[in-house]
Amino acid sequence: MDTLQERAILVGVHEQKDEHFEYAMEELKNLAEALDVEVVGEVTQKMERRHAGHYVGKGKIDEIQNYYEELDANLIIFNDELSPSQIRNIEQELNCKVIDRTMLILDIFARRAKTSEARMQVELAQLHYMLPRLVGLRASLGRQGGGTGGGLQNKGAGETKLELDRRKIEDQIAKLGHDLNHVKDQRETQRKQRKKSGTPVVSIVGYTNAGKSTLMNQLLKKMDGDNAKQVFEENMLFATLDTSVRKVELADNKEFILTDTVGFVSKLPHHLVKAFRSTLEEARDADLLLHVVDVSNSEHDYMMEVTNDTLQDVGVQNVSTLNIYNKADLAEIPYPKVSDNSIWLSAKEGKGLNELIELIKRHIFGQYTTCKLLIPFDRGDIVAFLNDKANVKTTSYEEEGTLMTVEMNAADRKKIEEFIISH
Numbered sequence: 225m226d227t228l229q230e231r232a233i234l235v236g237v238h239e240q241k242d243e244h245f246e247y248a249m250e251e252l253k254n255l256a257e258a259l260d261v262e263v264v265g266e267v268t269q270k271m272e273r274r275h276a277g278h279y280v281g282k283g284k285i286d287e288i289q290n291y292y293e294e295l296d297a298n299l300i301i302f303n304d305e306l307s308p309s310q311i312r313n314i315e316q317e318l319n320c321k322v323i324d325r326t327m328l329i330l331d332i333f334a335r336r337a338k339t340s341e342a343r344m345q346v347e348l349a350q351l352h353y354m355l356p357r358l359v360g361l362r363a364s365l366g367r368q369g370g371g372t373g374g375g376l377q378n379k380g381a382g383e384t385k386l387e388l389d390r391r392k393i394e395d396q397i398a399k400l401g402h403d404l405n406h407v408k409d410q411r412e413t414q415r416k417q418r419k420k421s422g423t424p425v426v427s428i429v430g431y432t433n434a435g436k437s438t439l440m441n442q443l444l445k446k447m448d449g450d451n452a453k454q455v456f457e458e459n460m461l462f463a464t465l466d467t468s469v470r471k472v473e474l475a476d477n478k479e480f481i482l483t484d485t486v487g488f489v490s491k492l493p494h495h496l497v498k499a500f501r502s503t504l505e506e507a508r509d510a511d512l513l514l515h516v517v518d519v520s521n522s523e524h525d526y527m528m529e530v531t532n533d534t535l536q537d538v539g540v541q542n543v544s545t546l547n548i549y550n551k552a553d554l555a556e557i558p559y560p561k562v563s564d565n566s567i568w569l570s571a572k573e574g575k576g577l578n579e580l581i582e583l584i585k586r587h588i589f590g591q592y593t594t595c596k597l598l599i600p601f602d603r604g605d606i607v608a609f610l611n612d613k614a615n616v617k618t619t620s621y622e623e624e625g626t627l628m629t630v631e632m633n634a635a636d637r638k639k640i641e642e643f644i645i646s647h
């Protein structure tokens with residue numbers, strides 16, 4: 225397919241109460257560039273509230289039109305999600321291809337999704353978004369354009385040739401919902417099994433591009449050397465869209481499960497959060513969250529706020545959390561440094577990992593207890609089990625059997641209760 229280079233003008237309304245407007249516009253530019261769209265201009269307007277009919281004030285529409293022609297643009301991207309009537313009205317007035325922040329994010333997700341579950345989740349979000357906007361979108365997407373189009377030119381929604389047919393879209397939504405439920409059940413079963421095994425779960429969460437996958441890889445490398453099964457890390461928005469689950473085994477026979485998942489961004493589309501809910505919910509059952517923050521970004525407080533709000537949105541509450549201030553190498557901050565539940569480190573350089581592991585251990589192995597056991601000589605299986613699963617501190621051979629002092633978790637302890645002689 226012949227793809228025309230897209231040249232976009234960004235349009236944003238700066239509402240009075242919004243303190244993060246400049247950053248939101250900068251992020252919009254990054255999102256556009258993540259789709260190879262060239263940003264050629266920007267129009268902003270200060271208003272008390274966005275205009276219900278056409279997002280910006282009426283006079284601003286003419287200004288956008290002039291700018292559009294002058295800069296030879298072929299696309300206009302709005303900084304917020306446009307309502308169905310806003311899309312229709314702006315379309316009519318401007319007579320050009322119009323997309324909004326939501327379509328942009330959906331499109332990025334559509335391109336990055338790798339597993340079938342992630343693809344289905346994105347497609348579901350796209351269809352939900354499209355359904356009430358068919359009229360406006362039909363006009364907009366019918367126009368000559370390049371790569372972006374609310375995912376319609378991508379695999380997934382695009383290849384199923386829905387032709388914006390309402391009935392077909394509704395059927396497809398129902399089908400995806402059904403298929404996703406099935407995947408969700410499987411995931412639930414796995415989660416339950418993990419829980420039953422008593423192995424603590426540590427989940428990495430945070431804003432997109434904060435360094436979550438880099439941290440996961442470094443932790444795995446530290447344990448398994450270069451044989452570690454790495455996850456994908458990249459300097460781009462939404463490099464990760466799926467949950468990766470790995471087991472981390474520590475030197476003292478303690479182990480935990482580490483998960484990496486999709487990152488957050490401000491104004492994450494509501495339908496996307498909904499579609500990805502089951503992925504995001506994984507964090508709800510975690511024993512500990514590692515909230516990774518790019519401390520070198522001047523907006524990192526805001527990014528933390530967005531992450532916390534999104535987590536709350538999907539019902540992740542009251543899970544103990546460590547704040548990981550990452551990329552300290554790019555900030556003027558001494559590192560590694562630990563203070564209460566916060567740590568400053570550099571995942572990329574691998575500096576601060578030992579301190580982080582200590583901090584993690586302190587949180588998740590709190591329920592570990594030490595006890596003394598006497599195991600008859602004919603129960604070599606128990607001794608082997610303990611050597612494999614527990615942190616064995618002393619072993620001596622007495623007349624009645626093997627005497628061991630071990631530190632272990634509650635689940636394993638239950639299994640060998642009959643051999644405990646003192647605590």
Ligand SMILES: Nc1nc2c(ncn2[C@@H]2O[C@H](COP(=O)(O)OP(=O)(O)OP(=O)(O)O)[C@@H](O)[C@H]2O)c(=O)[nH]1
Pocket residue numbers: 430431432433434435436437438439456457458459460461462463464465485486487488550551552553554569570571572573
């Ligand atoms: N300088 C520096 N760069 C880092 C550090 N940690 C990660 N990065 C870089 O930041 C970029 C993003 O890293 P990822 O690990 O992919 O980030 P992520 O949080 O998984 O991002 P998403 O999956 O997109 O949400 C990569 O280019 C990393 O090399 C760090 O400590 N210092």
Ligand SMILES: [Mg+2]
Pocket residue numbers: 436437438456457463464485
């Ligand atoms: Mg990632």
